[in-house]
Amino acid sequence: MIVQVEKSGIKFYDQSGVAHEASSDVSLEPMAILTEGDATVLNMDNEMIQIKDIVNMDVSSIAFSPKKSYLVACCKPVEGQNNLFILDKDIKIVAEHLWKGSSVDGCKNVSWGNDEKYMARKDTPSSKSVYVYEVAESLQKEVGIITVEKRVNNFEVAPHGGSEDKPHFLVVGTCGETSSLTRFYQLPNFEKEKFKNLSRGGQEINFVFAPDGHAVIIWASFDVDSTGQNYYGQHDLRYVQLGGGNKRSKVAVFDSQVSDVAWSPDSQDFIVISGKQPAVCTLYNNNCIPTFEFGRIHANTIRYSPFSNLVLLGGFGNLVGGIQIWNKENLKLIGKNKAHCTVVCEWSPDGSQILTAVTHPRVRIDNELKQFTYYGKQIQHRKIDNTDALFFAGWQPHDISEFTKIEVPEDFEEYDPETDPEEQEKPKPAAKRGRLVFPRSTAFSSMMRNEMNSVATQGPRKLKKDDYKEYMLESVEEKNALKAKPKPKAKVAPKNSWRRSGGFEIPSKEDQEAENKKKEEEEKKLTPAPVEYRAPPPSQKKEQNLNERNQQSKNKKRRNRNKKKKNQVKGGPQNATPAPAPAPSAYQGHGYYNQKQDFNSQGYYEEGYGYDQNYDY
Template sequence: MESAIPIAVRSSSGISVNWGPPKFTINDAFEEVRSKGCRAMLFSPNGDYFAYVIGQNLHILKTSWESIAVLQGTKGYHLTFSPKGTYLCSWEYFTVNNSNPQGSPNLNVYKTENGELVKGFICKKQTNWEPQWSSDEFLCSRLINTDVVFYEDNNFNNIVHRISAPHKVTSYSLSPTSGSYFVVCHTQGNPGQPSFVRLFKYPNFDNHQTLANKSFFQADKVEYYWNSKGTHVLLLAMTEVDKTGGSYYGKQSLHFIGTNGQTSLVSLSKEGPIHSVAWSPKTQEFCVIYGFMPSKTTIFNLKCDPIFEFGTGPRNSIYYNPQGNILLLGGFGNLQGQVELWETNSRKIIGKCEAPDSTHLQWSPDGIHFLTATTAPRLRTGNGYKIWHYSGALIFERPWSKEVELYDVCWQKYPKSVFKESAVSFAKVESIASSQPQASKQVYRPPSARNRPAVSFKLHDDEEPAHKPGGDGTPSKAALKQKKKRENRKARKQEETDDPASPSNGSTSTPVVSNVQVVLTGDPEKDKKIKNIKKKLDAIAKLKEQQSQGKTLEINQLAKIKGEDDLLKELKQLQL
């Protein structure tokens, strides 16, 4: 699609819709809203609808910018659409008064196509207010106190299933699947007792029907990250306070659960907080940024094994483009806004840029451009947004005046099939100069040192470049330890070769091998184990020959010979 993609902008002066690249002009088809009371705006997941709230009116439009409905008396503060955009949910603060001491429903579900009110619920808490649908919208669920209730075929008057006591659910997540549905629930433990996360297949919610269980003591809160197919979920367990005093950020741990019952703790090789977690849209891998600064960034496969290290750097944010062929790593918040863009197939860096003071980043649906914005109330000065090419080139900038605050910026959404994955070019793209003042990069030197030669040093001694685990990059402590062991083994073998008593010294006989024949299975993991067992059996055969020649063996060598039967049994099992 060559046409420009619309960008909706909400500020203290109202709501407007602009064109993205290459136009960068106002979209005249949308009648600009001028009001200081714009509280929320949202595109539907497939981009067919646009909703916004002004004062006490909720407006629903098609993205041809024709008005569908204006719902009056709605003080919506938060909006969400169902996955297909069939329903729009609006949440507002729950209130009571003398004339209505019971209060009115503050979570309302509307039909998007005509604005018809389908159902109203009372939902007093702002946390976990959103209903969760399956991707086919057949199943809808809500958290009511400590129960999860389910509705089928969008019949909100009939609760068909419920997860209730003794589970006492604190939070939950419904898989983004259709046909088969999975639910993962967090149950907060009592003081001194562990918390639990359980995976169920809908509608089997009895204790003996759990597909997987994870328990941990440090889990005041759990965040859920499903892959796009809904077959695996990552659990980020967090505590607000680290009682050991080891971290200001509390304590986090990352766990992996598959709908096939597979569970694992994701082992991270650097101490410190977990800053960001994201699945690749291609579902076969996920990325984690973790550790004290400079943080470490690692790609893991579905076995939770690290398959690529991006090294260390000032990063705390992960953003894959919608097609999954470009990975953006950034450092925002208390960091300086450094951005790196990587091609995910070759693991090569495409470009770098800096977007200081950014509070929001979003990829365009085309996967070629992304925008960064500085918004209020996080930052009330320097508001505005910028549009970048994936090479790191700044191609458009729109600063806001000091009298107007920018609240929200977002691209219009599109179905995944609209924009195909495009080939990544490593060529430089022409960039415009930013009007934002740049911080000086010159190192401060006190007057006493200004006439002396500069001293170069590294701020962090543990900085690592990008590399494959065990590859050509800077090796970890574990890799160095394994390297030392290999060198010691080579030295011992050399000593045996130089030993006159050694059968191989000065002899033309072939190396001793066991009579066991092995058959590889084609499974890389099994074949690796089979080859290791074969090596051990060959070594045992050599020891047995030395023993038959009258050589006195050491205790550990005799123990190896005794373990021959166990190795043969294990080999037989692997080759089944």
Template structure:
């Protein structure tokens, strides 16, 4: 193992009163060689526990544990992961609770402090620093051993807990209330915390000790006095409860956080109540009961499963955040356990010809312990969006594994599944198989299951594999799918019943649900009978009036791209053919709609669109547009104004890292594979690397690493994956035979906020260093040539044409016309005019949707240069047939115009004029100079619109 740079925080000086993070602590770096002695293990720290006791450890006084020395790593209880081991009792990947201190890595020897832990479904490893850690054990033994709650507990026992919104008090209050059925009053420091204690944890009452009427309120809620007082705080709260202690009452003292920063702590003023009430006040240290930890953890684990114990955590991120977070702990800014998240158990899953494999993250990159490799024909692999579950399909069944404990928790006996997907919170699992033809066409090949029970909740008939799954709202309150011209909505609890509601709109062909808290639904209507295409946005609670709408021409289909907040949507519109002859890929346009209905526009771009991506912050977006081989890349703000150009290069892929700080612009598919890393904050390029033959690309949740892979069957040679740091360093590489899928385990982006100063690159692993040293195989390079132009001289149509230049198609046509006789030229013009008239007739040609793209189970190829967005329609009922040679099918064998009424013909003619005006306005907006007759035509738009409205009445 290469040397590891280890960040540590040490005690620099002993505070006299309040802690000053800048003078009390110091950040330093050390290098760990990775070499281990006998029985030693090397661990990566995941979570650091922040506790009030740390203030006492900084004092150079006699205590139950020696003080932390100056220049020593600050002591803390931690959860860590083994990344190297010389101890047979600890394997790589094991999770342990240990005293590592404020540092990123530690070398440990077996001791009483080193305990192997095992996560179970739905419980984070951080729980072993809270409910199942020292804080939870303190609450448990305080109530059992000092408070004698087994004897006193019950509905007639009144328990008061100070610091009840803190880590220890929260557990004590819940045990007293939900395990022993006592009447429990919590004391906290804000109205919000008091509301949480009553409404979420179910306490009988909660008091704000900062209130001027605190003691009066305490008397009101303790008419029969206090039988057990669990005290974390000391000071005035202890005095108030001493005045209300019952006869033979018990006062459990486990802390006095309100006095820790006092230069001269004060004693209780009403200790005489202990005499008059024959009460007992006793302090204790949790270490006194170390031999009973096993029983306590077993009990509390069971209470968690039964729902009697809830945990809440306040988490800060990054080891350097620890000093300031400790100050916040003493200010009472936390609710529940205060933790520092240092690192993630980042891992990757992969599917190859040999089965499924898992790999841990940096710096070990080893296989996790406890995972039994799945071999055989694995058809598809899928993580839940929250990273809680990993599911895969075999020819015989679908298995669901808890991604933390690596235990298979569900096996669904359903055969021949080739697509699977989870709902946003991982509550439901959808599956799809190829439809089997039956006489009545009733085979229901798409099903939804509840993950916890494995029960099938409902099923549908879904022919198309393209967009096969239902769409969910982020909160899983509703799911939806399209059936003919309707979008059906269900509540999950009533999936077996008729839809909860329906959105009915004639001509609707696609829909898309927005992310975010207030869900909207965007629907697309294609061009019909000369009328323009349209996108409308509705609230899912009101389909009567749209929130926003936008009409436009040149749209056979669209892709609706929402920002993460669900407040704005980009509509990427595509046609099958480019009538100007500039592109054989068709025409593309981009439109912007605000859900609020206060803004919409056409995004000003040049040429074809190759990729579009919102920044995670939802305030700006990037578009790659223009002719290959050197399209433009432009950054637009929240009002579609171009604010930065990233230059021209052979690119077709945009990848934002999860927090939006780093932007990757790349050219994959049949491009050279160059990846440019840009800093969004400074708009400067960080690095540029070559990732040839990349067919899949994905950022790690940690914001710092990006994975590129070469997958089968797109490419059957050089399969494998590479992990890059955003500084351009190749950190790790693996070569595998027939790799079909590889993906990161998802995690919340906020867990890995990038600091203001970008972190340096880590040292690469040995195999990546070797791979980086290999010379790239020689490859004949040249200018990009589209497939239809290869082997012929490069015409001028593959360069951007200015407004004053004649189009390439017109130039080539003029050259061809010069070689024709007069009679042939006359006949050619007649044919062209006839074709134009036919194209303008309504219904002459059927609109053709995009060919279905393969889903995850069919190994989707990397993005090509073809700028055709996928359909968002998840119903096969709206798919029109398309011959394999790409020819369009006639909609009817008779002339559509001959069947029109006079009014319909007038509507067609007016709409045609409006379309021409729309095109003229687009040219004008692009800076093109219009003739006087064209300008006059634009002025007639208002009159034409009124005429159109009158005709439709």
């Protein structure tokens, strides 16, 4: 049964596309549905119950525990009230807690073990502590608190295999500047971790557990690539065994970029999509040994069928929506198709069909739902009117024991809609008016087709044990760089720290004097030594004074002469007659004497302007 939550209401369809009413003939397991508005509905035993009426608050997020014994509801915060509620099967509140963060993320900060023995939670997004509860005793009072030095970036209770000799683990991840640290606590020991693991990546850390809990893949990442080569940042994968061994291994990552990681439901293998698009899709066994490469394809989503025999590789989001379906038992491609703008992609509980949906609010128009067979043939297509909206679409939960695995024939031919006669006979929709139609064959499209064809020839292929060895081993320098501690930052007194009680520590008097003395010594080294003044001897001093007086007298005469000359030029006669030439001296030929001649350059008499002329006598 398919459940569709639309703006107009909740609708039910069977696998053949026939609509059903929500009545006694539709048997539904517990299902929680959160609509866009304030109406939060819990569908349990065909009874619709408003959770908002029970908690008396607007609900922002809801989530079930693994066995659906409890329901967690996080509400919009109200001052002085708890906003995180835990309800049992009878829809009664059994615990209330305070969540000091976004109410949409409240349920994400509550983690359950798959056997519901332990529950863990945080109270704030920046908390350094994780509160652990033993479900059988109480969900209100914790049995232990785990506290670390830095903010807890992520935490999760590891799945348990069910065997009594296997321990329960709580995994806590913290991020640093260049690396991330994952601590593994063996419950109920809350004081010290059992072991630790370092990863490259300092902004975000996630955990991908095997369903039986025997191993975990630590996915650490940077949001920004320091080299500037990748738009999606840098990623790092580590494989850690929790039970049945102590293997620690680095997982191969191409181009430092990871799109998706997923374990098979039977925990026998996992798939990693890494590298730039078209990306490399690689199959690993449960001991982290690469066995098969699906090739380079445009994919970023992995979906295993419930029986682990089929795998869907899809390219959704910013890709064109391509779908490839592989038979994992013989590693052959059995079908492909397209589902554009897909937001939801799920296998049916019996593994016979695939559901894809375009939902609101990721896509606000042209919401639709499609159903495909296990080999990729489209059998249903329901469009939602743009006046309505599709908020959710999913399969009714069922236990896998109710169904049997679909056996795919060995000689099954690959399905392709382009070669399907039924698809060719379907009328194609007419092109919308005003739509730009580009030529089908251009130089750019031809180049792209050639590039995609050349990429497709790079796979699929079987892998040897050492094919990815260069990507999975770490050098000594890399290990030392991960273990190296960052340099401590200089301690700076905060602004107005002296006003705060118990704020920045004030240095003692001895420390202040030592600091001042050190500064004085540094200033002396930088300041040049002063020149010592020595007085001249008396005799030299008298001579200096005499020369100064003579020079002052000469300067005074020169100033007076220049001043007198300026005054005469301004107020003198306009038509001055030239003075007669001096008569020859009676003493000519008998010697020399110097006579001052006061004539200007034009021959007119002007005192102080003349020149010296020698006469013989």
